[in-house]
Amino acid sequence: MSNRNILMTIRGISPEELMYLEHATKTFTEEQVKHFVFIYHSKRKNAQDILLFTLLGFLGFAGIQRFILNQVAMGIIYFLTVGFCFIGTIVDLINHKSMTDEYNQRMARESAMMVMGGF
Known part of the structure; x- marks a missing residue:
């Protein structure tokens, strides 16, 4: 099985x-690559899930998406300010895909380092 085929087993992967x-x-x-996929798949976030968590900000649960993306300080700020009076929540709705991509790239680098280091 080629490396590309192994990577394509990740559910919801974009081109x-x-x-x-x-x-x-x-x-x-x-x-x-198999080890990488095992590690990365457990850390990876789905953009649609982040979108749903961001929408919860309009119901009084602002910042959940930031906590899920390991941005704890921003999550606390969003929670205390009701998503910067919903403006931050609206911005996150627009940027949910790029926020998720950035997080996933960080997790891919971390997973690759774990595989190369033999952890």
């Missing part, structure tokens, strides 16, 4: 994400 992961794992053996 852009697939390209990024192919680049991140291009020097990996098939076994390392």
